[in-house]
Amino acid sequence: MVALAVILLIVGLILLFLGIFVKVASFLLWIGIIVLIIAIILGLVRFLRRSV
Template identity: 60%
Template sequence: MTSLAVILIVIGLIGLFLGVFIAAVKVLLWIGIVLLIIGIIVGLLRFIRRNA
């Protein structure tokens, strides 16, 4: 599950950077932000459950 969070964060960052550099593809910016947020939430939930 942790690897899933890392993969989502990496894909989110790549999408975020592509969305910023390629102005014509604004959808990538939003997909990158959403995947980044989902990856962070999954990582935080995994971290909280491990420490609880």
């Protein structure tokens, strides 16, 4: 699960930067934000499970 969160974080950051640099493909910005949010949620769930 850790690897999945890290991969989603990296993909999200790449899509976020592509969305910022390429104005024509602005939907990549939203996809990047959504993937980042999913990665953050997965990381928090992993952290909370380890803490309990």
